Amino acid sequence: MTLDFSAMEAKWRTAWYKARINESNPVPGKKKFFMIFAYPGVTGYLHVGHMRGYTITDAIVRYKMMTGHNVLFPVGTHSTGNGAISFARKVERGDPATIGILEANGCTSETIESLANADGVVRFFNEVYVNDYWKRFGFMSDWRRFTCTTYPDYSRFIEWQMRKLKAHGLLIQKPYFAPACLEHGPVAIDASETDIQKGGTAEVLEYTLLKFDLDDGRNLVAATLRPETVFGLTNFWVNPDVEYVDAEVDGETWVVSRPAAEKLALQMDSVKVLGSTDGSALMGKRCKAPFTGKMIPVFPSNLCDPNIGTGLVMSVPSDAPVDWIGLVELKRNSDMRARYNLTDEMIEGAKPIAIIDTPGWGPMPAVEICERMGISTMADPKLDEATKEVYKAGFHRGVMNSSCGEFSGKPVEAAKDAIRAQMLSGSQAAIMRDLSEEVICRCGEKVLVRKIPDQWFIDYANPGLKERSKEHARTMKILPKEYFDNIQNVIEWYRERACVRLGNWLGTRFPFDQRWIIEAIADSTLYPVYYVLSRYANEGIIKPDGMTEKFFDYVILGEGDVTVVEAESGVSVETLGMMRAEFEYWYPLDINLGGKEHMTVHFPVFLMNHVAILRPEHRPNGIMVNWYITSTGSKISKSKGGAQPIPDAAEKFGVDAMRLFYAHISSLFVDVAWDDEKVESYSDRLEKTWILVDDLLRIGTEESTGMDAWLLARLNMRLAKLHEHMADYDIRSYSNEVYFEISQDIKWYLRRGGKSRSVLMDALRTWIPLMAPITPHLSEELWEHIGQKPFVSLHRLSDGSRNDEVISEEAKEKLIQNLMQDVSEILKVTSMSPTKISIMVAPSWKIEMLSAALGQPKGKVDVSALIKAAMPDAKTPEMKKAIPAFAKDVAQEVSRAAEHDRVMLSAKFDELEVLKAASGFLGEQFGCAVEVRSVDDPELVDPKGRSRFAKPGRPAVYAE
RNA sequence: GCGAGGGUAGCCAAGCCCGGUCAAAGGCGACAGACUCAAGAUCUGUUCUCGUAGGGGUUCCCCGGUUCAAAUCCGGGCCCUCGCACCA
Structure with a gap:
């Protein structure tokens, strides 16, 4: 039989939404649970990997719904920024990749045409996300609350947020x-x-500009990333073929390349080009180095690129391979020297000067590495690699040597900052940023x-805000726990963050200066608040114009005069009160779930904005991070349009199979590769589940057996465990129990001869609802199939328990399963086909000794007391020998047992009776006669003396 | 570079926080058996290694340490991912 998952899904999602069981309204006095996933940016089609986090959210929400909570699970989209704009541009210019993706997703040419502007893109993808993804997956989301960051009402909320931040001095x-x-x-x-x-x-690189004085009052300005090497300067490099400019900067005249002057003009207040200087005219001139005051000559180098830095370079041949090779080449090139009147003496004077001691390197690393790598010309491509290697070693492990004055002995990293700071304050240097x-x-x-x-x-650097945020984070449920620890550091490292930008972006205008648009992080972190109100805006109860500062102050902060707000907002006092009550009811947010990319940006800001603006009792309760679904190693890239459209995947595999895949394939906190075969096998699993349920409906009879109590106890235990898993939102363990363990239990029940219709129905009524959080469509269908009324989604899950009776029922079957394993092992090793198997249950003195040991304080089993207690009953010399040996054994076993073992060991039931009852079953399984006797039984036949192996919980076995 | 996470049997993946229930869950694959005319589906069993009695040996990236006891704790090493802030 093949199930039509697609039809089943359509049937139930239609029914849910028609019955509006997804809609959330406050119910005073009822526990609430409010969860969101971080809304996606509107940048194109999403892929199957994105559905992981969304599905987990829905599963948790559904679980909460079925455990007595009033849930709120709103969704929205983030359209701020230029994602939609650049998408529209691609469509506009007919970018083949983009058009191809749209066509592959079934877009008509009219649709494609409508996507040539950003608004169209946002409108279109909002529909796609809601209808093709979230509704298609059956989410229990309140669609009335959908919002998008470029909606006018949303903008009003963001304006309010910025006003509040300003009011708090942030x-x-x-x-x-x-x-x-x-x-x-x-x-x-x-x-x-x-x-x-x-x-x-x-x-963005931060160059230090060093000013070298020429005797005519101008400065040659070199750009460097390593200002500390100023001690090793031997000469200056200028490109003789480049025309430089003289630029007036802060009353000084700088010689730099023309592009550099243009860049500087963007970064400094007054940069004016006065004239130009030919590179060749500078050859052989001497200039005075900053900081050291050393006079050095200008040499020619074609490597000075006018587009990099200032187009002028200072030369440190001891530590820069390029500088060293430059000198080597210049020495060889007599033509060049003649052309610019450079004497041999001048070149000789530019000997490398050792300045840094680096472990594993000699005094002149640049010279050393060029020799080692056989580099002798500027054209050698290995030069780049050589530079990187020397720089890395010198910068991170080097120490300034004795020729570096007050910096001698300082690590290079520290010296760099110190020297730079000194030169900047002495205006011997400046800063230039370049890409x-x-x-x-x-x-x-x-x-x-x-x-x-x-x-x-x-101002996320604000110490008070940081402190309060960190403190609150310690009280939150943050998963995984590694992130709970790390978020402390992330908040600590946070600096001020630019929150508005100029240019052509979608977003909300900055209320304090209309030229600016609020940037994409700043407008997407306090928004869970807005989901409480979005419904009122969507339904037209309040207009964007009415959403004034006072309106939000009243509804969210409970501040201000409600009659004033009524006048401003055009909303009645009564409705305002409702909104306010609704906010108080749903807030704080219980969980914000988002992908791991949010760990260093979104989540900390989300937290800090809440702390900054809302009252302490409204700070969020939890954060959950999900890792990615990847595609054979690489991320399934959104920009590539997704490996396969989500609706296609849903059609092919079934939504529930995909949901189970996301839930069960691995922990949420590791990346996992998308794998068609895996998803298909989950689809198979669901079919098997269906078949099993269907079979159970047929096979039940009125007859009850000893297994009935076991199955019900087992389910009770499972229920208790499931709720424990969900306390940590451990969806994976939850689904493992539901889809794999419980079906095993039911099969064992049947195998052991269980057949009671009423017990099976009880089991189904327990089991099927447990599937609803993960595979809601199948669960509903099965629920209906076993004759229950919809919706299972609204069913209340029972609590389960692990009382003594449950434990003892479990222990009984565990005894039989262990025994079967032992027997199989024996039969396998001896490769015999027995005609009879004797099971010999431990003698009563052993059982008594075990329970005596368990009765003693944990970890302190008194062996001699055990022996003394047993000895009086010893009738044979064999038994006298066996007592001390077994006592030692028991003592060890009991003292090492973990809690779980102790509980199982302590379970009270009569082994002999249980095994006798199971002897028929065991005989069937092994295809021979099975006889069960106690070792105490005088009629016991034990030719090989196996009975001595019998222990409580582990009877001796003799096969013949 | 800074920061975070990870390396577990053929594959995927739990366990690690809180050491003993661990030769290590579960899934997939493979193999065998049952059912079947047969295939598929389903069910049962096996799947590090040795073993004609339920046992032994060697394992959880490598090296070392702590401990009666280490996949789990500590130190060092090798390798792999990921984030680093105006992309959300």
Whole structure:
């Protein structure tokens, strides 16, 4: 039989939403549970990997719903930034990859046309996410509350948030250096290259500019990342073929390349180009080094790139392979020397000077590595590698040597900062920021680092805010626990964060300066609050215009005069009171679940914004992080459009199979590869489950057996365990019990001869609802199939227990299972086909001794007391010998036993009776006669003396 | 570089926080058997290694340490992921 999962899913999701069991309204006095997943950015189709976190959220929410909670699980999307804009642009210019993805997802040409503008993209994908993904997966989400960060009402909320941050003194302004396109303002540089055409791996480097005095009053300005090597200077490099400019900077005249002057103009207040200087005209001149005052000559080098740094370079041949080889080449090149009147003496004077002691290296690492790698020309491609190696070793492990004055003996890393600071304060140096590689904006213009003098920041460096946030984090349920620990550090390291930007972005205008748009993190961290209110805006009960500062103050903070708010907002006092009560009812948020990429940005800011703005009792209760579903090692990339469209996967595998895959494939806290076969096997598992349930409906009779109590006890135990797992939101262990362990229990029950219809029905009524959090559609279908009324989703799960009776029932079957294992082992090893198996239950004195040992204090078993107690009953010399040996044995076993073992060992039941009752079953299993007797039984036949092995819980066996 | 996480049997993956229930859950795969005309599905068993009696040996990346006892704790090493802030 093949189940039509697709039809089953459609049937139930339609029924749920029609009955509106997904909608959440406050029920005063009823426990609430409020959970969200971090909403996705609207940047295109999502892929099957994204559904992992969403599904886990739904499973937890459904579980909570079935354990007596009123749940709130709202969803939304994040459209701020330029994801939608760049998507629209790609559509507009007919980018084949983008169009291909859209077509593969079944878009018509009209639809594609509508995606050529950002609003269309947002509208379209909002529909896709809600309908094709979340509803398709049967989420118990209250769709009335859907919101999107570019909705006008949402914007009002964000404006309010910024006002509150300002009121708390957490908005500050200071200069900022951002990569920017001259045309489009600041751009994001990241590997996915959403803002840019080229250069996604570029970094902003901070060069130190060192000023070298020429005798005519001008400064040659070299850019370096290693200012501490100033002690090893031997000469200066200038490209003789480049035209440099004289630029006026703060009353000084700097010689730099033309591109450098342009860059500086973006970063410093007054940079004016006065004239130009030919590189060749500088050859052979001498200049005075900063800090050391040493006079050094200018030599020619074609390696000075006018586009890197200032286009001028200081030469430290001891530690820079390029500088060393430059000198070597210059020495060889007599033409060049003649052209610029450079004497041999001058070149000789530029001998490398040792300045850094690096373990494992000689005094001149640059010279050393060039020899070792056989580098002798500038054209050698190995030069790059040599530079990296020397720099890495010198910078991280080196120590400034005795020729470095007051810095002698300092580690290079520390010396660098100290020297730089001194030179900056003595205005012998300046700072210039530049990108490590060329970055080109989407528009084709070059991206440069630009000073923004009045950038707004949220002051996450604020010590009080940090302290309160860290303190609160310690009280939260944060999973995995590694992150619970680490979030402390993340908050500690947090600096101020730029919160608005200029340029063409989607987002909310900054209320204090309309030129700015609030950036994408700042508007997506306090938003769980807004889900409480979004419904009122969506239903038109309040208009965006009515959502004033006072409105939010009243509803969220409980501040202000409600009649004033009524007048401002156009909402009646009564409705305002409802909103306020609703906020108080749902808040705080119980769990925010998001992918691991949020650990260093979203979650800490989410927490800090709550702490900064809301009252202490409304701070969030929990954070959960999920790792990724990957595709054969690499992330299933969103930008590649997803390996397979989610609706296609849902059709192919079934939603429930996918849900079970996400839940069971591994811990939430590791990456897992998407694997079609695995998903299919979960689909098989669901079919098997269906078949088993269906069979159970047929096979029951009125007859009850000794197994009935066992199955019910077992289920009770499982229930108790399941709830324990869910206390830690351990969905994986939960699904393992439900889909694998419980079905094993039921099969064992049947195998052992259990057949009671009423017990089986009881079992099904317990089991099927347990599936509802993970595979809700199948669960509903089965529930209906066994004749129950919908919805199982609203059924209350029972609690389960592990009382003595449960334990003793479990122990009885464990005895039989262990015995079967022993017998199998014996038969396997001896490869015999027995005609009869004798089971010999431990003699009563052993049983008494065990219970005496268990009665003694834990970890302190008194062996001699055990022996003394047993000796009076010893009738034979064999027994006299056996008593001390067994006593030692028991003492050891009992004192080593973990809690679980002790409980099982202590279980009270009559082994002989249990085994006698099972002898028929055992005989069937092994295909021979099975005789069960106590060792105490005078009629016991024991030709090989096996009975001495009998222990409580482990009878002796003799096969013949 | 800074920070975080990880390396477990053929594969995936639990266990590690809180040492003894661990030759190590569960799944997948493989093998054998049952059912069946047969295949598939299903069920049962086996799946480090040796063993004609329920036992022994060697394992949880490597080296060392703590302990009566280590996959689990501590130190060192090798290798792999991931995050690093205006992409959310």
